[in-house]
Amino acid sequence: xxxxxxxxxxxxxxxxxxxxxxxxxxxxxxxxxxxxxxxxxxxxxxxxxxxxxxxxxxxxxxxxxxxxxxxxxxxxxxxxxxxxxxxxxxxxxxxxxxxxxxxxxxxxxxxxxxxxxxxxxxxxxxxxxxxxxxxxxxxxxxxxxxxxxxxxxxxxxxxxxxxxxxxxxxxxxxxxxxxxxxxxxxxxxxxxxxxxxxxxxxxxxxxxxxxxxxxxxxxxxxxxxxxxxxxxxxxxxxxxxxxxxxxxxxxxxxxxxxxxxxxxxxxxxxxxxxxxxxxxxxxxxxxxxxxxxxxxxxxxxxxxxxxxxxxxxxxxxxxxxxxxxxxxxxxxxxxxxxxxxxxxxxxxxxxxxxxxxxxxxxxxxxxxxxxxxxxxxxxxxxxxxxxxxxxxxxxxxxxxxxxxxxxxxxxxxxxxxxxxxxxxxxxxxxxxxxxxxxxxxxxxxxxxxxxxxxxxxxxxxxxxxxxxxxxxxxxxxxxxxxxxxxxxxxxxxxxxxxxxxxxxxxxxxxxxxxxxxxxxxxxxxxxxxxxxxxxxxxxxxxxxxxxxxxxxxxxxxxxxxxxxxxxxxxxxxxxxxxxxxxxxxxxxxxxxxxxxxxxxxxxxxxxxxxxxxxxxxxxxxxxxxxxxxxxxxxxxxxxxxxxxxxxxxxxxxxxxxxxxxxxxxxxxxxxxxxxxxxxxxxxxxxxxxxxxxxxxxxxxxxxxxxxxxxxxxxxxxxxxxx
Amino acid sequence: xxxxxxxxxxxxxxxxxxxxxxxxxxxxxxxxxxxxxxxxxxxxxxxxxxxxxxxxxxxxxxxxxxxxxxxxxxxxxxxxxxxxxxxxxxxxx
Numbered sequence: 001x002x003x004x005x006x007x008x009x010x011x012x013x014x015x016x017x018x019x020x021x022x023x024x025x026x027x028x029x030x031x032x033x034x035x036x037x038x039x040x041x042x043x044x045x046x047x048x049x050x051x052x053x054x055x056x057x058x059x060x061x062x063x064x065x066x067x068x069x070x071x072x073x074x075x076x077x078x079x080x081x082x083x084x085x086x087x088x089x090x091x092x093x094x095x096x097x098x099x100x101x102x103x104x105x106x107x108x109x110x111x112x113x114x115x116x117x118x119x120x121x122x123x124x125x126x127x128x129x130x131x132x133x134x135x136x137x138x139x140x141x142x143x144x145x146x147x148x149x150x151x152x153x154x155x156x157x158x159x160x161x162x163x164x165x166x167x168x169x170x171x172x173x174x175x176x177x178x179x180x181x182x183x184x185x186x187x188x189x190x191x192x193x194x195x196x197x198x199x200x201x202x203x204x205x206x207x208x209x210x211x212x213x214x215x216x217x218x219x220x221x222x223x224x225x226x227x228x229x230x231x232x233x234x235x236x237x238x239x240x241x242x243x244x245x246x247x248x249x250x251x252x253x254x255x256x257x258x259x260x261x262x263x264x265x266x267x268x269x270x271x272x273x274x275x276x277x278x279x280x281x282x283x284x285x286x287x288x289x290x291x292x293x294x295x296x297x298x299x300x301x302x303x304x305x306x307x308x309x310x311x312x313x314x315x316x317x318x319x320x321x322x323x324x325x326x327x328x329x330x331x332x333x334x335x336x337x338x339x340x341x342x343x344x345x346x347x348x349x350x351x352x353x354x355x356x357x358x359x360x361x362x363x364x365x366x367x368x369x370x371x372x373x374x375x376x377x378x379x380x381x382x383x384x385x386x387x388x389x390x391x392x393x394x395x396x397x398x399x400x401x402x403x404x405x406x407x408x409x410x411x412x413x414x415x416x417x418x419x420x421x422x423x424x425x426x427x428x429x430x431x432x433x434x435x436x437x438x439x440x441x442x443x444x445x446x447x448x449x450x451x452x453x454x455x456x457x458x459x460x461x462x463x464x465x466x467x468x469x470x471x472x473x474x475x476x477x478x479x480x481x482x483x484x485x486x487x488x489x490x491x492x493x494x495x496x497x498x499x500x501x502x503x504x505x506x507x508x509x510x511x512x513x514x515x516x517x518x519x520x521x522x523x524x525x526x527x528x529x530x531x532x533x534x535x536x537x538x539x540x541x542x543x544x545x546x547x548x549x550x551x552x553x554x555x556x557x558x559x560x561x562x563x564x565x566x567x568x569x570x571x572x573x574x575x576x577x578x579x580x581x582x583x584x585x586x587x588x589x590x591x592x593x594x595x596x597x598x599x600x601x602x603x604x605x606x607x608x609x610x611x612x613x614x615x616x617x618x619x620x621x622x623x624x625x626x627x628x629x630x631x632x633x634x635x636x637x638x639x640x641x642x643x644x645x646x647x648x649x650x651x652x653x654x655x656x657x658x659x660x661x662x663x664x665x666x667x668x669x670x671x672x673x674x675x676x677x678x679x680x681x682x683x684x685x686x687x688x689x690x691x692x693x694x695x696x697x698x699x700x701x702x703x704x705x706x707x708x709x710x711x712x713x714x715x716x717x718x719x720x721x722x
Numbered sequence: 723x724x725x726x727x728x729x730x731x732x733x734x735x736x737x738x739x740x741x742x743x744x745x746x747x748x749x750x751x752x753x754x755x756x757x758x759x760x761x762x763x764x765x766x767x768x769x770x771x772x773x774x775x776x777x778x779x780x781x782x783x784x785x786x787x788x789x790x791x792x793x794x795x796x797x798x799x800x801x802x803x804x805x806x807x808x809x810x811x812x813x814x815x
Contacts, residue, residue, distance in 0.1 A: 114779070117783060125790050125794060285779050287765055341761055345761075372794075372797060700742075701735045
């Protein structure tokens with residue numbers, strides 16, 4: 001009874017602290033807004049104040065939660081209440097990509113983009129029903145711990161640890177890139193410095209207090225990121241529809257998008273492509289128009305060649321359907337079918353449930369009961385952001401179709417001009433090349449010159465493109481129509497591409513722009529943009545924190561303590577954990593410096609990889625007693641191989657496909673192979689030992705039976721930790 | 723009630739596990755139905771207007787998400803009841 005009251009008291013105190021923090025954040029934002037509008041506080045000051053204050057807060061929480069106790073360092077002392085663990089999981093889960101890029105992806109893909117919304121939420125149902133209670137009951141430190149104990153021997157543990165490190169390292173690198181971009185865009189520091197400042201923020205927190213500090217920082221970061229995400233779109237909704245609940249009012253935006261699309265005859269035009277080469281579908285609400293393309297692979301390889309000075313031959317550019325041909329011959333038998341959408345949704349769901357940095361969050365709650373509830377809270381907090389993202393996308397699409405597309409480029413709204421200057425919006429009308437130096441063409445035009453589709457004749461030899469007074473004309477060379485416009489000529493020069501009016505197909509928007517530009521579209525002060533920057537930082541840093549813990553514990557705990565030196569002292573293990581944290585952070589920073597496009601693509605692959613490696617093995621480990629070590633290893637290797645095979649082939653050449661399924665959903669092929677191999681090999685080899693079967697029984701009962709646990713899982717060290 | 727009291731610990735765990743699996747199966751069927759059936763008919767569903775949204779789009783962007791949240795909380799609630807029914811107490815650490 002006394003214990004229960006102490007817990008209640010602690011929970012109330014936590015709720016008070018974070019409640020006060022939330023109010024403080026709102027009041028602080030209002031004060032900054034008043035200072036900006038009333039006293040003309042400079043933008044840079046506002047940006048720095050937001051950044052320094054939030055980073056200072058994370059450092060403060062880190063210092064307050066510093067610890068030398070192993071249980072606190074790895075699993076936050078296993079006393080995080082369900083609601084707070086839910087918030088921490090939300091922040092852990094929602095990365096820079098969720099916060100900044102997801103709305104932009106939805107903007108580009110329309111309905112097809114909802115695969116991400118459903119996939120990244122529906123995965124939590126699997127987590128709640130199939131994993132979380134049993135992971136909590138198992139009650140060790142890491143996911144390789146589970147695999148190693150359940151399947152016996154060091155090989156399963158080693159394979160699992162290596163998988164966890166690879167997945168987490170790519171993921172954390174993407175977060176570091178996100179931090180650098182936010183810092184450089186909002187504060188104006190160079191990208192490299194942004195990376196360093198951001199990482200030191202992560203380290204202060206996780207170095208001192210491990211999982212304990214990470215947890216309590218993540219709760220604060222969740223509050224910052226959700227407020228920062230919801231406020232701008234609320235004002236945008238109010239401005240466009242007169243109703244301040246965007247999640248309910250964007251139906252009106254969808255109706256307007258459909259009307260404008262038919263007015264602008266957008267579906268009749270050749271589809272445009274977004275920054276990564278995907279086709280921007282021609283109808284926003286109608287489903288399944290996305291095609292396949294290897295544009296991403298080509299640009300990723302070109303980028304690697306330029307940066308590292310190597311010479312890898314990129315595959316010939318190819319897209320299916322071939323959008324350079326008229327619409328009636330671009331149909332394929334799978335286009336317009338839901339198969340890719342369903343496969344992608346499924347992979348994202350299953351992959352979500354198999355990601356180590358999310359799974360370990362359920363070691364930190366006090367009981368099995370709390371773990372079940374905690375997944376519910378986690379999804380609720382994630383849901384608040386994910387059901388808002390489509391509103392961002394729809395309002396932006398409406399605004400752009402209404403005020404940008406079909407308008408003269410010289411008279412576009414101011415926000416479009418601002419983001420064009422930063423290179424995040426490109427307008428591929430050739431009149432915009434006027435006065436540009438020939439050797440410094442924008443990134444959309446340079447490859448056209450290389451391929452010969454665009455020819456520049458510098459008639460007056462000034463090194464610049466001169467288009468003053470130019471008119472469009474056409475001539476025929478070798479049976480091909482060649483357009484001529486001033487000093488420009490070539491097959492890409494047409495009447496519409498030189499008319500100075502921005503066609504839908506000529507507009508290219510970086511996915512990050514949608515969230516970042518919303519304050520400007522809604523006419524809000526810079527303070528709101530600074531709040532968004534703080535929110536994006538919170539999203540990136542909280543995810544990076546969680547991932548660094550996974551990497552450092554995979555090395556210090558699973559590899560060193562469990563395999564190399566089981567006699568290591570508590571101090572050595574904590575010390576090594578902290579060292580590995582710094583090492584992992586430095587490696588992530590080094591990987592982030594080239595800003596490779598490949599990194600972002602690898603993060604998207606992580607879901608398919610987790611779906612075809614971890615997911616089946618953990619699932620069978622709990623629900624099928626007969627499953628054994630050889631089966632698990634065969635399943636993981638076989639499943640992952642099939643996935644990687646499909647992924648690689650489709651990525652390089654999109655004509656390698658089954659039912660139009662992209663490399664992003666390759667896990668759909670690897671996962672059944674994993675299940676099947678695991679089943680066959682387990683059946684052909686000996687059943688797991690009685691000890692392991694007892695362990696499975698133990699996992700299935702919610703009673704906490706510590707004696708049985710310690711005899712199976714860890715000997716005296718684990719017992720000492722409790 | 724008395725039946726359960728007469729069971730051995732192992733029997734209780736087995737019966738508990740069976741009921742747990744049945745519950746999981748039912749919830750997963752609902753999960754599957756809201757996530758994977760509507761996308762098959764999305765263009766037809768879009769003909770129907772739901773609070774000003776095309777229904778097919780609304781399913782993917784909000785309705786299915788709400789169902790996911792409810793499913794998890796319901797599972798937590800139902801399992802607490804099941805724990806009590808089989809006298810399998812989950813002590814806080």
